[in-house]
Amino acid sequence: MQDSKASKESKQYFSRELLSWYEQAKRDLPWRRHRNPYYIWVSEIMLQQTRVDTVIPYFQRFIERFPTIQALAEAPEEDVLKSWEGLGYYSRARNLQAAAQQVMERHGGIVPDNKKDVSALKGVGPYTSGAILSIAYNQPEPAVDGNVMRVLSRYFLIEEDIMKTGTRTLMEELATSLIPPGRAGDFNQALMELGALICTPKSPQCLICPVMVHCSGRLEGAEERLPVKSKAKPPRPEYRLVALVEGDGAQAGRVLVRRRPDTGLLARMWELPHIPAAAEPGEGAGLPDGPAMDRLAAALGGAGVMAAPVGALMEAEHTFSHIHWNMRVFRFHQADGLGELAAVAESAAAYEANGAGGAVSPSASDDSAEYRWITQDDMGELAFPNVFIRILNRYFSSI
DNA sequence: AACCCGGGGGT
């Protein structure tokens, strides 16, 4: 094993000094105020890929709204998604509620305290199961996240690529061997706390680090170079045309939104209607405004909404880890006048005649999405990804 | 073990 080079003394020193440092340095975080397994579970799900400072206000609102596992299990999914709005990775919210229902049905409303049952909860993987078992139940399970891999790779001078599965297994074994008897919860949190406060990705604060004198990475001058991490694939660009349709008549003052499908990217979130601009970047991305709006109008017509183009509104971007959306937003006005309807029908006909329709936009028959006309106030009840909140807020504040 | 999925904020 890689860590066989590390002396027993070095490991004992590490665990002892780290724990001692944590006692006086630990932050006062909302989920640390009680040892409530539900709070710890919720916090660990929110903390997946998300910084502590971002999570704190979300955690407090979430616990106020869903104080118990039962309350969460019985809540409308819409409310749970709304409370997650802006945090990202929305499947975490849907999985968390599904898992709360699992806990109600299979475990009498009590977060299970064994690895098999905790790991079976939706959205709970190796890291989160270890975190729950150690922090909530003080069981000697490792909780290896990005912080822990950074700290361990530096202290023990581990050069393996942390993106590889085998490296995480190695880290889990090492982390387990470091847990002081009876102190699993504090020790795991201490590791992560050190990574968050001292052993940071860039410019680590080695001079105030409680374990500096035996840190192999520091002694080798390698702390800035570690951990070794292979680069991820760059996100692929996608170009999308977005419609902001202002309502007319009975819908005056409202904007058209739709709900995304039950599965896949941003599942069940609300958004402005949009269509792919082109298969090839450059072709449709540079489409002149007129043809772009014609294509959007035709797609809206396919969804049963007659709308006349007003003009370009703004551009927006949205980055996922694997996709980068380049969005051009166009303003439309709901058309119920005959003249406008004729114009829409004409552009739709031209669009279909060009044969551009089938591949890039839903036809009337298969666009089963749910559409709604909303006011700015209605945004308070529906969960939108941030990019659409930005667009909607810009629009509503401009009129 | 490799690969895919997936939002946002800090610097």
Place this chain on the structure above:
DNA sequence: ACCCCAGGGTT
């Protein structure tokens, strides 16, 4: 522009 954040799930 780049980094990376208290990862999970599927194949």
